[in-house]
Amino acid sequence: xxxxxxxxxxxxxxxxxxxxxxxxxxxxxxxxxxxxxxxxxxxxxxxxxxxxxxxxxxxxxxxxxxxxxxxxxxxxxxxxxxxxxxxxxxxxxxxxxxxxxxxxxxxxxxxxxxxxxxxxxxxxxxxxxxxxxxxxxxxxxxxxxxxxxxxxxxxxxxxxxxxxxxxxxxxxxxxxxxxxxxxxxxxxxxxxxxxxxxxxxxxxxxxxxxxxxxxxxxxxxxxxxxxxxxxxxxxxxxxxxxxxxxxxxxxxxxxxxxxxxxxxxxxxxxxxxxxxxxxxxxxxxxxxxxxxxxxxxxxxxxxxxxxxxxxxxxxxxxxxxxxxxxxxxxxxxxxxxxxxxxxxxxxxxxxxxxxxxxxxxxxxxxxxxxxxxxxxxxxxxxxxxxxxxxxxxxxxxxxxxxxxxxxxxxxxxxxxxxxxxxxxxxxxxxxxxxxxxxxxxxxxxxxxxxxxxxxxxxxxxxxxxxx
Ligand SMILES: Cc1cc2nc3c(=O)[nH]c(=O)nc-3n(C[C@H](O)[C@H](O)[C@H](O)COP(=O)(O)OP(=O)(O)OC[C@H]3O[C@@H](n4cnc5c(N)ncnc54)[C@H](O)[C@@H]3O)c2cc1C
Numbered sequence: 477x478x479x480x481x482x483x484x485x486x487x488x489x490x491x492x493x494x495x496x497x498x499x500x501x502x503x504x505x506x507x508x509x510x511x512x513x514x515x516x517x518x519x520x521x522x523x524x525x526x527x528x529x530x531x532x533x534x535x536x537x538x539x540x541x542x543x544x545x546x547x548x549x550x551x552x553x554x555x556x557x558x559x560x561x562x563x564x565x566x567x568x569x570x571x572x573x574x575x576x577x578x579x580x581x582x583x584x585x586x587x588x589x590x591x592x593x594x595x596x597x598x599x600x601x602x603x604x605x606x607x608x609x610x611x612x613x614x615x616x617x618x619x620x621x622x623x624x625x626x627x628x629x630x631x632x633x634x635x636x637x638x639x640x641x642x643x644x645x646x647x648x649x650x651x652x653x654x655x656x657x658x659x660x661x662x663x664x665x666x667x668x669x670x671x672x673x674x675x676x677x678x679x680x681x682x683x684x685x686x687x688x689x690x691x692x693x694x695x696x697x698x699x700x701x702x703x704x705x706x707x708x709x710x711x712x713x714x715x716x717x718x719x720x721x722x723x724x725x726x727x728x729x730x731x732x733x734x735x736x737x738x739x740x741x742x743x744x745x746x747x748x749x750x751x752x753x754x755x756x757x758x759x760x761x762x763x764x765x766x767x768x769x770x771x772x773x774x775x776x777x778x779x780x781x782x783x784x785x786x787x788x789x790x791x792x793x794x795x796x797x798x799x800x801x802x803x804x805x806x807x808x809x810x811x812x813x814x815x816x817x818x819x820x821x822x823x824x825x826x827x828x829x830x831x832x833x834x835x836x837x838x839x840x841x842x843x844x845x846x847x848x849x850x851x852x853x854x855x856x857x858x859x860x861x862x863x864x865x866x867x868x869x870x871x872x873x874x875x876x877x878x879x880x881x882x883x884x885x886x887x888x889x890x891x892x893x894x895x896x897x898x899x900x901x902x903x904x905x906x907x908x909x910x911x912x913x914x915x916x917x918x919x920x921x922x923x924x925x926x927x928x929x930x931x932x933x934x935x936x937x938x939x940x941x942x943x
Pocket of ligand 1: 532539540541542543544545562563564565568569570571572574575576577580581582583663664665699700701703704707708709710711712713879880881907908909910918919920921922923924
């Protein structure tokens with residue numbers, strides 16, 4: 477691998493010095509020997525031929541040691557590339573650590589790689605088809621199996637680690653070690669610049685960081701989205717993308733609890749903590765999106781898988797439609813009950829709904845607070861309609877502090893779907909959540925992180941072929 481020395485005196489360009497190929501450890505020691513030889517030469521020679529300051533040079537620098545960055549670094553390193561992984565946070569992969577209730581829902585068996593629009597949101601969900609087909613859930617499962625990490629399937633194809641998400645982080649770090657990946661962490665990147673190559677040669681990315689300068693033939697942006705800033709999320713990746721003139725799709729929180737006006741929410745606030753299966757939908761006609769999942773009432777609004785899923789499709793100002801009793805025809809069931817029951821409506825409703833919800837619901841109308849036998853069909857129909865088509869308009873969401881993902885990001889039109897490389901900026905790649913691809917709840921976001929990282933890692937060209 478070449479060692480590149482920036483000629484600090486003239487600051488005019490970069491020189492490649494040949495170094496032997498081989499595995500990363502051999503390369504490292506060869507380079508060390510080279511540096512020692514260089515230091516000796518300097519001591520003997522009257523004027524050094526080379527500058528006293530050397531900038532470490534890599535085939536690829538990857539920014540962000542999260543799911544996508546770690547996996548990309550490991551894969552690229554194992555291909556023999558010299559890789560530097562930089563993260564500003566003290567710990568790697570904080571989102572893996574907190575994901576899936578600490579067990580990381582690392583992929584989903586139901587992913588249909590031929591129909592990515594079924595599980596991914598973005599301006600062009602078809603963009604992820606190529607990467608998802610080349611690195612599938614089965615590939616990541618095989619990796620977990622090679623590392624002896626036991627896992628299990630839960631709801632709707634979701635796969636979780638049996639023991640802890642920490643096992644997956646340890647696996648990714650072991651894979652990085654096997655690839656000889658160098659890691660600078662915590663390390664703040666202060667600036668990134670690109671030095672265009674001369675005479676058609678590829679350019680070089682130059683970084684200044686808290687740990688000194690570094691340069692590389694390839695730069696990978698894997699800094700993720702904006703959610704959960706307290707564990708290290710920043711807008712750095714988007715700003716960097718803008719620096720290189722990449723278009724961005726507007727960003728907003730996704731997979732996020734939704735909130736409601738205080739007064740409008742007052743009757744439901746008492747239901748906080750209650751969970752039940754529902755059908756939830758938003759939009760109309762071709763735009764309609766619906767999910768059958770669990771809903772959770774909170775103090776400020778609605779959460780649970782149903783709402784997290786729908787939040788990625790919900791447009792501000794529009795209502796949600798919720799069927800609180802999706803498995804029964806309530807109007808018919810209540811009419812039947814009228815023939816045989818002497819109970820209050822709330823008590824009959826409790827056959828199909830949690831009793832707290834039934835009590836809160838009937839409290840909204842005096843007509844519903846009677847025995848079933850005394851209620852009019854009209855009152856039943858209104859009650860059934862309100863429960864099976866509860867329309868409510870959120871006033872917003874809990875925002876990035878609670879969102880699992882960021883919708884929007886680097887516009888996929890600027891990227892190659894095979895390699896994740898920017899079409900107009902050679903050697904610059906974007907992977908993972910920073911790209912305008914967002915998965916459904918259920919392991920799809922990690923699968924996108926692995927697959928986009930894999931596509932990138934296997935497209936990175938070593939510096940020797942670029943320079
Ligand atoms: C609470 C929670 C639970 C989740 N659960 C799941 C789940 O079970 N299944 C699933 O598929 N998805 C889940 N997700 C989503 C998933 O975590 C992300 O989609 C995924 O981590 C994205 O991977 P990434 O590598 O692109 O970004 P990240 O994993 O977020 O990694 C980005 C990295 O970049 C670093 N970084 C940021 N700014 C800078 C900077 N300025 N300089 C240097 N480094 C920087 C960060 O410190 C971080 O290490 C969850 C998300 C959250 C918040």
